[in-house]
Amino acid sequence: MKEFPPFRLDTENLWLWRRRETAEDERILLTPTAFAVLQYLVNHAGRLVTRDELLQAVWSDTYVQPQAVKPHILGIRTALGDNPKTPLFIETLPRRGYRFIAAVREFAPPVYAAPPRSPQKRLVGRESALSDLRRYLQNAFEGRTANPLYHGGAGHWKTSVVDEFERQTAAEIAIRISRGQCVEGFGGKEAYYPMLEALGKLCRRFDGKPIIQILAIEAPTWLVQFPALVKREQLELLQREILGVTRERMLREIGQALEAITAGDPMLLIFEDLQWVDRSTVDLISALARGRERAKLMLIGTYRPSDVAPSENPLKLVRQELLVHRLCHEIALGPLSESEVTEYLVPNSSEATVPG
Secondary structure (H helix, E strand, C coil): CEEECCEEEECCCCEEEECCCCCCCEEECCCHHHHHHHHHHHHCCCCEEEHHHHHHHHCCCCCCCHHHHHHHHHHHHHHHCCCCCCCCCEEEECCCEEEECCCCEECCCCCCCCCCCCCCCCCCCCHHHHHHHHHHHHHHHCCCCCCEEEEECCCCCHHHHHHHHHHHHHHHCCCEEEEEECCCCCCCCCCCHHHHHHHHHHHHCCCCHHHHHHHHHHCHHHHCCCHHHCCHHHHHHHHHHCCCCCHHHHHHHHHHHHHHHCCCCCEEEEEECHHHCCHHHHHHHHHHHHCCCCCCEEEEEEECHHHHCCCCCHHHHHHHHHHHCCCCEEEEECCCCHHHHHHHHCCCCCCCCCCC
8 A cells, every 4th residue: 555645545445545634534536547547656656657658557458549648647636636737746747748746655554452343233124135145145156146136225224234244254155255336427437347446456455366367368358457467568468469359358258257266266246336337337247147157256236226217227228137037136125114223223122112
């Protein structure tokens, strides 16, 4: 993890954080491409990085105009609150490139005795959903369909149930788990956004080297999306290998890679907030559900149904098709009943009532 106060770059989770003195640290969202640009500049802080070098490092898999760098630099500066006329972080050298001028250091989280944790949120009324998720995970082990589409309104504890299922699963069995987040406003701009985020987290884990090796063999079109993980010489080889890449090839490659990754331990993928999903990720979900070779993979998707209702939402049609062909399962979370609210607010009390 790199730090340039008041920011730190979490290269494992692909997050940018801003330290705040009077509140919790703030997570700042960047697109995967903008994050890759910032990470490359930070890793080469203090020296000139030319536009050609950035293009080679971040866009090695495709040809783009040199002007493609500018909007990402602008987005990074906006996130950092950096003024290009009096920069504190990114200096522009006209017609040459950019230099990261802030002091960068390795960040090690402080070690201290954790304060007593507040009581964990009690998942009252959600036992059935957890039971369904456990059953679908068993289906995944047996090579049967195990792709729950999991929905509920705001405040219905979708994330809390998935968090608890992830905690229980990790404690009980050997399994790889990773999550990707669909982000409002990024849909249609960054193809495969949640899959790239989840894959990047897996590759950057302490045991991520085998996954990188599998991607190099089975899915080079995906590995080049993470230039910081690949040596320059290997990037050049991959670039030649993926000339003329098509969307169909990317889908085929990630399917093969996931089969290879799950040949040993199974995998749980979680895509959150699919109401903002990009169309490429919808194609990926459909391809994984329809794959003839069943990987030991469980994919959980969460979404808000009210935001998927519009006809132009790409998730709406594929959801209907997968349900009709029994290629996915749907878990609906409704609001808690009055008795469940009472149980949550007043545990171990059979006489308490919910205020009107």
